[in-house]
Amino acid sequence: MTRAPAKYAHYLADFHSLTEGPGAGAPAWLQDIRDNAWSRFSGTGFPTARRGNERWKYTNVGPIAKIDFEFPLIAAAANGSKSLVPTYAIDGLAVYDLVFVDGRYSPELSSPAAGSNGITAASMAASTRDGSLDIENHVGRYAPLDDDGFAALNTAFLHDGAVIHVAHGHSEKTFVRITYLTTNGGEPKVTHPRTLLVAGRNTDVTVVESYTGPKESVYFTNAVTEISVGDGAKVDHYRLLLEGENSFHVGTSRVKQDKDSSFNSASFILGTALARNDMEVLMDAPGAFCSLNGLYLTTENQHIDNLISIDHAQPNCTSRLNYKGILDGKSRAVFGGTVMVRRDAQKSDAEQTDKNLLLSKSAEVDSKPSLLIYADDVKCSHGATAGHIDADTLFYLRSRGLDLNAASRLLIHAFAREIIDTVKLEPLKEYLDTVFTAAIPNKSLPIGVTK
Amino acid sequence: MTTAGKHSTPLLSIKGLTASAGDLEILNGIDLEVFAGEVHAVMGPNGSGKSTLANVLAGRPDYTVTGGQVLFEGQDLLKLEPEIRARMGLFLAFQYPLELPGVRAWQFLKAGVDARRLHHGDEEMSAREFDQMLKAKVAAVQIDPDLVKRAVNEGFSGGERKRNEILQMAVLEPKLALLDETDSGLDIDALRIVSDGVNMLRSPENAVILVTHYQRILNYITPNYVHVLFDGRIVRSGGPELAHELEEKGYDWIKDTVDASV
Numbered sequence: 001m002t003r004a005p006a007k008y009a010h011y012l013a014d015f016h017s018l019t020e021g022p023g024a025g026a027p028a029w030l031q032d033i034r035d036n037a038w039s040r041f042s043g044t045g046f047p048t049a050r051r052g053n054e055r056w057k058y059t060n061v062g063p064i065a066k067i068d069f070e071f072p073l074i075a076a077a078a079n080g081s082k083s084l085v086p087t088y089a090i091d092g093l094a095v096y097d098l099v100f101v102d103g104r105y106s107p108e109l110s111s112p113a114a115g116s117n118g119i120t121a122a123s124m125a126a127s128t129r130d131g132s133l134d135i136e137n138h139v140g141r142y143a144p145l146d147d148d149g150f151a152a153l154n155t156a157f158l159h160d161g162a163v164i165h166v167a168h169g170h171s172e173k174t175f176v177r178i179t180y181l182t183t184n185g186g187e188p189k190v191t192h193p194r195t196l197l198v199a200g201r202n203t204d205v206t207v208v209e210s211y212t213g214p215k216e217s218v219y220f221t222n223a224v225t226e227i228s229v230g231d232g233a234k235v236d237h238y239r240l241l242l243e244g245e246n247s248f249h250v251g252t253s254r255v256k257q258d259k260d261s262s263f264n265s266a267s268f269i270l271g272t273a274l275a276r277n278d279m280e281v282l283m284d285a286p287g288a289f290c291s292l293n294g295l296y297l298t299t300e301n302q303h304i305d306n307l308i309s310i311d312h313a314q315p316n317c318t319s320r321l322n323y324k325g326i327l328d329g330k331s332r333a334v335f336g337g338t339v340m341v342r343r344d345a346q347k348s349d350a351e352q353t354d355k356n357l358l359l360s361k362s363a364e365v366d367s368k369p370s371l372l373i374y375a376d377d378v379k380c381s382h383g384a385t386a387g388h389i390d391a392d393t394l395f396y397l398r399s400r401g402l403d404l405n406a407a408s409r410l411l412i413h414a415f416a417r418e419i420i421d422t423v424k425l426e427p428l429k430e431y432l433d434t435v436f437t438a439a440i441p442n443k444s445l446p447i448g449v450t451k
Numbered sequence: 452m453t454t455a456g457k458h459s460t461p462l463l464s465i466k467g468l469t470a471s472a473g474d475l476e477i478l479n480g481i482d483l484e485v486f487a488g489e490v491h492a493v494m495g496p497n498g499s500g501k502s503t504l505a506n507v508l509a510g511r512p513d514y515t516v517t518g519g520q521v522l523f524e525g526q527d528l529l530k531l532e533p534e535i536r537a538r539m540g541l542f543l544a545f546q547y548p549l550e551l552p553g554v555r556a557w558q559f560l561k562a563g564v565d566a567r568r569l570h571h572g573d574e575e576m577s578a579r580e581f582d583q584m585l586k587a588k589v590a591a592v593q594i595d596p597d598l599v600k601r602a603v604n605e606g607f608s609g610g611e612r613k614r615n616e617i618l619q620m621a622v623l624e625p626k627l628a629l630l631d632e633t634d635s636g637l638d639i640d641a642l643r644i645v646s647d648g649v650n651m652l653r654s655p656e657n658a659v660i661l662v663t664h665y666q667r668i669l670n671y672i673t674p675n676y677v678h679v680l681f682d683g684r685i686v687r688s689g690g691p692e693l694a695h696e697l698e699e700k701g702y703d704w705i706k707d708t709v710d711a712s713v
Contacts, residue, residue: 401564414554
């Protein structure tokens with residue numbers, strides 16, 4: 001541990017504070033995971049856009065590395081934070097709410113599931129302490145430490161987060177809402193939220209993972225999510241990045257799908273100073289289906305990087321990848337989509353698209369969808385577009401009485417709506433529609449030709 | 452010529468209109484008066500400027516008006532943004548209606564109706580009232596009700612798009628409808644639906660300018676006047692019989708008579 005470069009000294013100090021403070025008394029396996037992860041992180045550090053590092057070619061994490069973020073050892077009081085929790089009512093479903101304030105579970109704001117009916121939705125720190133769940137065999141198994149420093153750093157700080165376990169055969173719909181919020185006050189904060197979802201055989205689970213914080217504050221959310229989708233299970237997963245405008249967010253999500261399972265994901269990302277949404281789905285058994293959708297909206301100098309990978313490791317799997325971006329100001333978006341079809345993965349069916357709507361002349365997108373195909377009997381397609389609103393289309397709307405602003409908003413909204421419509425929960429869909437509609441910039445647009 | 456209406460001032464009055472696209476002069480001095488209750492057919496060979504005329508009147512930004520005057524209900528039309536013209540009751544049925552992915556027909560049409568109502572100081576139409584009105588219009592213009600549930604023109608055939616224009620016209624109830632070669636490329640059934648839509652709109656209160664290359668649609672819509680455009684000018688005006696004459700003799704006949712008079 002002494003090998004840590006000086007620039008990570010404050011992370012090392014916080015690492016000691018955690019293991020000796022709130023994270024003390026952890027089982028040996030957990031402390032081993034932390035120690036191992038710390039040595040990985042201190043060896044690799046944060047990624048740089050050096051030659052050959054395709055994963056970070058267009059995104060500079062210098063602004064994150066430069067700031068000495070403070071790791072909150074004591075969670076802020078929950079009161080006053082409640083207003084930050086996204087509000088949408090889910091009727092007719094048992095809803096388990098897990099709320100984390102500055103990285104710590106908030107019993108006041110949460111309504112957990114205790115496991116009595118086959119469903120556990122609880123604080124990871126508590127569950128690790130009382131040994132009520134088999135966390136050891138799942139945590140760190142899907143999210144490896146060797147991709148880059150962020151997952152390793154999160155794992156070194158493994159302590160609290162959400163753990164959801166739905167027992168085999170529990171086929172009733174389970175709905176869990178997880179909210180990670182960072183509070184105002186003090187130095188810029190860093191949190192390392194960790195989410196583990198284990199959906200047993202033939203279960204039906206919906207998880208909404210929301211990240212939020214004060215509008216103006218500088219803070220850093222370094223999240224890792226691990227999801228295991230059992231045989232025949234169905235998981236609907238929503239990631240809502242509703243972070244503050246000056247925040248940093250790096251999210252690493254790893255999903256493993258078993259036989260005939262279904263994983264539907266939608267990521268909604270409103271601009272932060274810098275956001276990275278790194279999601280990887282491993283289709284590890286035949287007959288799996290996944291649908292990964294995303295919508296991102298950026299303004300000013302914001303930067304969003306989506307790195308989405310789907311690994312067709314086994315035959316007869318189907319994947320759909322559809323991301324859309326709306327870019328204003330001098331913002332920049334990066335999309336790296338990779339669909340890998342391995343040699344044995346015959347009868348794979350994969351489609352991926354990334355479409356971007358540019359609302360200003362100085363917004364920029366680097367979109368690189370790619371297919372790596374090693375099997376011969378497959379059906380795969382990919383495509384990417386970036387363009388301004390089409391002048392003829394605007395005139396068509398104006399000729400029906402809509403002014404420029406209304407016409408633009410209608411077209412931008414229609415562009416976004418395709419992704420919002422993939423949300424299966426009506427109240428969540430309406431909530432997201434409201435949030436994104438409000439975020440559409442009110443301005444006259446540069447007119448160009450959409451390719 | 453007969454006067455079709457009792458109105459003493461024209462709905463539309465065009466005087467000496469010239470317009471260009473880039474460096475290219477397309478309209479070289481158009482004079483035309485249209486009164487409420489009238490249907491005018493504007494015919495002409497390719498490149499004569501007939502589509503340009505319709506688009507300039509609707510305010511398409513691709514064209515620059517270089518001279519002349521256009522009054523619509525006494526107001527200087529050329530100074531107004533396209534959406535204001537639309538709200539005042541001008542409607543252009545597009546030659547190539549565009550796809551609007553993700554924009555539902557319902558939403559699009561209601562936005563148009565409400566924009567016009569607000570412009571005239573009325574309140575937005577309630578969703579319920581609009582639903583009923585739309586249903587009635589869909590039935591009246593004999594359009595497949597499913598088309599209205601889909602995104603505007605997305606995946607529509609050429610004929611379906613043209614029919615959708617007629618539905619939009621029926622919903623927006625314009626005072627002056629400009630049909631830009633709406634009949635081109637239609638089979639006989641679609642042509643009948645388009646014609647019925649136009650005939651349904653005809654009333655003593657409004658007018659239609661039918662831009663067309665072919666005489667065929669005039670078998671279904673009887674115009675009060677037929678104008679022949681050539682080289683950006685109206686070179687001949689007459690009654691419906693002029694269309695038949697054109698059909699017999701072809702546009703070369705017009706070209707020859709114009710050349711002879713120069």
